[in-house]
Amino acid sequence: MKLIFSISFWAIVSCEEELPEPIAVTSVSLNAEMVEMTEGDELTMIATVSPKDADNKSLIWSSSNLSIVSVSDGKVTALKAGKATITVKTDDGGKTATCEVVVTAKIFPVKEVSLDKKSMEVTLGDEFTLTATIKPDNATNKNLLWSSSNSQVASVNEGRVITHQVGKVTITAKSEDGGKTASCDVVIKEKVYPVTGVTLDSSSIELTEGDEFTLTANISPNNATNKNVTWSSSNSSVASVSNGKVT
Numbered sequence: 001m002k003l004i005f006s007i008s009f010w011a012i013v014s015c016e017e018e019l020p021e022p023i024a025v026t027s028v029s030l031n032a033e034m035v036e037m038t039e040g041d042e043l044t045m046i047a048t049v050s051p052k053d054a055d056n057k058s059l060i061w062s063s064s065n066l067s068i069v070s071v072s073d074g075k076v077t078a079l080k081a082g083k084a085t086i087t088v089k090t091d092d093g094g095k096t097a098t099c100e101v102v103v104t105a106k107i108f109p110v111k112e113v114s115l116d117k118k119s120m121e122v123t124l125g126d127e128f129t130l131t132a133t134i135k136p137d138n139a140t141n142k143n144l145l146w147s148s149s150n151s152q153v154a155s156v157n158e159g160r161v162i163t164h165q166v167g168k169v170t171i172t173a174k175s176e177d178g179g180k181t182a183s184c185d186v187v188i189k190e191k192v193y194p195v196t197g198v199t200l201d202s203s204s205i206e207l208t209e210g211d212e213f214t215l216t217a218n219i220s221p222n223n224a225t226n227k228n229v230t231w232s233s234s235n236s237s238v239a240s241v242s243n244g245k246v247t
Contacts, residue, residue: 025092027050028088033099041077056090056091059091066079078103081103084101113134113182129160144175166188190225198219200215201215212246213246214246215241233246
């Protein structure tokens with residue numbers, strides 16, 4: 001009898017399990033398309049990646065002008081007045097979203113205005129400058145409005161005062177921001193031209209007892225302010241004088 005043996009060989013086939021395809025990012029969006037900020041302000045922008053179950057949600061943040069606005073992981077800091085664009089970009093697929101940021105200058109209001117002089121006396125024809133000090137030093141708007149209580153007596157332009165006639169006037173500086181004021185009272189006096197010399201029309205005369213003669217005094221300069229003179233005699237028992245009339 002012939003014995004036949006059947007030998008079966010099992011082939012062991014190794015099959016690798018297929019990994020699922022990664023879920024790619026399709027878009028990214030920001031919670032605002034435009035924001036307004038003031039110098040020094042901070043805010044956090046929120047980026048939403050789609051789809052929600054995307055495998056790689058890593059983001060790259062950037063600013064179009066780092067001197068105006070900086071950004072780190074969505075935290076935006078306003079540095080100075082101007083405009084900049086914040087961009088968020090997905091690491092997967094390079095999808096982007098942007099937000100325009102408008103930064104306005106921080107306003108420091110005027111709290112006080114003062115002048116270097118509160119009152120003064122000047123001579124007609126004089127010109128002088130009043131200096132205004134604004135507090136705080138970092139006030140945003142330091143513009144001043146200058147005025148005169150009587151521009152016919154004295155006028156003012158940017159603190160420069162010009163006198164026009166004798167009298168009294170108040171010069172006022174008013175801040176454009178807040179209307180803070182400071183004033184200086186100015187008294188304008190006639191200009192004094194001092195006497196530099198005096199002469200008589202005669203240096204010697206001879207009179208007979210009982211005669212009268214009038215001397216004329218000449219004052220220099222011609223525009224001397226005070227031309228009044230005082231007459232006197234060295235010996236009134238010999239000759240008297242009154243307003244130049246010698247007896």
